[in-house]
Amino acid sequence: MNIDMIQAAAARLKGHVRHTPLLSSPFLDEIAGRRIFIKPECLQHTGSFKYRGGWSAISALDPETRAKGVFAFSSGNHAQGIAAAAKAHKAPAVILMPSDAPQIKIANTRALGAEVVLYDRATEDRDALGAKLSAERGLTLIKPFDEPQVIAGQGTIGLEIAEDAKTLGITCADVSICCGGGGLTSGIATALASDAPDMIARPVEPEGFDDVIRSLKAGQIVANAATTGSICDAIITPSPGEITFPIMQRLCGTGIVVTEDEALRAMAHAFQRLKLVVEPGGAVALAAALFHPDAFTHDTVIAIISGGNVDATMFSRALATLE
Amino acid sequence: MNIDMIQAAAARLKGHVRHTPLLSSPFLDEIAGRRIFIKPECLQHTGSFKYRGGWSAISALDPETRAKGVFAFSSGNHAQGIAAAAKAHKAPAVILMPSDAPQIKIANTRALGAEVVLYDRATEDRDALGAKLSAERGLTLIKPFDEPQVIAGQGTIGLEIAEDAKTLGITCADVSICCGGGGLTSGIATALASDAPDMIARPVEPEGFDDVIRSLKAGQIVANAATTGSICDAIITPSPGEITFPIMQRLCGTGIVVTEDEALRAMAHAFQRLKLVVEPGGAVALAAALFHPDAFTHDTVIAIISGGNVDATMFSRALATLE
Numbered sequence A, B: 001m002n003i004d005m006i007q008a009a010a011a012r013l014k015g016h017v018r019h020t021p022l023l024s025s026p027f028l029d030e031i032a033g034r035r036i037f038i039k040p041e042c043l044q045h046t047g048s049f050k051y052r053g054g055w056s057a058i059s060a061l062d063p064e065t066r067a068k069g070v071f072a073f074s075s076g077n078h079a080q081g082i083a084a085a086a087k088a089h090k091a092p093a094v095i096l097m098p099s100d101a102p103q104i105k106i107a108n109t110r111a112l113g114a115e116v117v118l119y120d121r122a123t124e125d126r127d128a129l130g131a132k133l134s135a136e137r138g139l140t141l142i143k144p145f146d147e148p149q150v151i152a153g154q155g156t157i158g159l160e161i162a163e164d165a166k167t168l169g170i171t172c173a174d175v176s177i178c179c180g181g182g183g184l185t186s187g188i189a190t191a192l193a194s195d196a197p198d199m200i201a202r203p204v205e206p207e208g209f210d211d212v213i214r215s216l217k218a219g220q221i222v223a224n225a226a227t228t229g230s231i232c233d234a235i236i237t238p239s240p241g242e243i244t245f246p247i248m249q250r251l252c253g254t255g256i257v258v259t260e261d262e263a264l265r266a267m268a269h270a271f272q273r274l275k276l277v278v279e280p281g282g283a284v285a286l287a288a289a290l291f292h293p294d295a296f297t298h299d300t301v302i303a304i305i306s307g308g309n310v311d312a313t314m315f316s317r318a319l320a321t322l323e
Helices: A003-013 A026-032 A050-060 A063-068 A077-088 A103-111 A126-137 A148-167 A183-195 A211-218 A244-251 A260-274 A281-291 A312-320 B003-013 B026-032 B050-060 B063-068 B077-088 B103-111 B126-137 B148-167 B183-195 B211-218 B244-251 B260-274 B281-291 B312-320
Strands: A035-040 A070-073 A093-098 A115-119 A173-178 A199-206 A256-258 A300-305 B035-040 B070-073 B093-098 B115-119 B173-178 B199-206 B256-258 B300-305
Touching: A003 A050, A003 A148, A003 A183, A026 A035, A026 A260, A026 A281, A026 B103, A035 A148, A035 A260, A035 A281, A050 A077, A050 A148, A070 A077, A070 A126, A077 A093, A077 A103, A093 A103, A093 A126, A103 A115, A103 B026, A115 A126, A148 A173, A148 A183, A148 A199, A148 A300, A173 A183, A173 A281, A183 A199, A183 A244, A199 A211, A199 A244, A199 A281, A211 A244, A256 A260, A256 A281, A260 A281, A260 A312, A260 B312, A281 A300, A312 B260, A312 B312, B003 B050, B003 B148, B003 B183, B026 B035, B026 B260, B026 B281, B035 B148, B035 B260, B035 B281, B050 B077, B050 B148, B070 B077, B070 B126, B077 B093, B077 B103, B093 B103, B093 B126, B103 B115, B115 B126, B148 B173, B148 B183, B148 B199, B148 B300, B173 B183, B173 B281, B183 B199, B183 B244, B199 B211, B199 B244, B199 B281, B211 B244, B256 B260, B256 B281, B260 B281, B260 B312, B281 B300
Parallel strands: A035 A300, A070 A093, A093 A115, A173 A199, A173 A300, A199 A256, B035 B300, B070 B093, B093 B115, B173 B199, B173 B300, B199 B256
Antiparallel strands: none
């Protein structure tokens, strides 16, 4: 994965993926004590940045392979991103989901045109099922983050930041990034190193699920103790990827850990000041910018909002922090 | 007010006002039974389209007049738009608000840099107070809608729609517009008549407060029976303006009336499918597109979301319609 792949992905994505704006609010600047800009990938097709990686990977397949179809393991944003990107390419998409996934996620993924195959987490082996499907139908697996063309797609966000910040006269900044397996973070970091070398990528994770930050400190990949039990479920992964980790080691600044309460409060501020709907995992980078000002070094922080797929109950919890 | 004034306003606004995108969702297309695009002015600075009109009017003043300052009567979106646009011009702004206006609105307007002067609705004459302030301090009144430069600023939305729709290959469409006094509607209608002559502006109002639609039917200005008691308060005015009404008579198609419940349901769909925070009055044009499909004539409807300044309690009412 390198800058040439990101630029090639940007060329393929042009006109199909939304170039999201940089938003700001004087009220948020006041809280953060500096100028902050927000890159709202919740406004991306399917409500998260995952559409970029999905589009990039599917558009990079040779036409014959693509026509056979793709598959993914996911019950979340990656599933929707792959389903919609495959549909746009008129390619079949099969999404393997645990049978206990929320009905709304299954329905949404189907509505976006994918075939959903359910499996029983207790009795069935997901990987074996995937391998069988792949062999029988010639489907290509699109991994959620540890896949070069997926990383290249997420990296296009970094190109857009470099371009739009330059228009605003900004060249130096910390770029605060919601971090799961590191696909988004390593893609953006690679793009910034090329197009905005005075910006630094800063991974942000929720407390208790800070595998990337601990791995960066340890100098080797370490895993989370658990992968369930966080409201920031959209960005929880077992451990950083084998491709993403060395990139983050080389290019990222120190990570920042935020609490779940800070993520909920950041969601409430995004509601009130930006008019954006943000999911808990998508709010951690903004939470870092607002509530951990001492962790940043530059006068400007650019915070990525990674997604907005949140239900009314969880959103109401965030709104309750305003009272 | 004419297209030249809108184009001149667009030149002054460039780089200062957000060019909002056209968003879409296959889920909304499904409900509407046609292709719909959404122009989210809730993402505009200060959370509503009013910033455009404010910027346009203030930037059109000669520098000496501007330096003395501007004033407005408003407790809502116009107040915030004027306050922020005046601050950006380093011009003083005085906003006259009733002393029983919500504290949060008073605080927000002050935080945006305006001086808020409170008056007692029961005992003080607002217009006399304004005239006194104007005489003493040389302040210029910026009216909320019946003012050519304000209409020209709102009309820049129509230019953006024409430009962005063309990129998408769309030339024919109904443009569904949240309508109060008609500043937004008449500005957009004028821009469309010039730059997208196969598009038609369609005013949308909430039930019981449909003064513009009844005026268009009657062929003369008629007033609302009341101007309070609607959750769509942001777009409730006594009657159409003397400048805006003849423009709407000349250029607009039939209006559409929606219920408060439809506005709340449209807010919920914007939350779920667009990740946008919309206020009730800002949701009526989307509500018309979603729930009154027979009222439109073209294959494509472009719906304006006029603002997103809504509190958590009202937003929760909208979310409750999802259950």
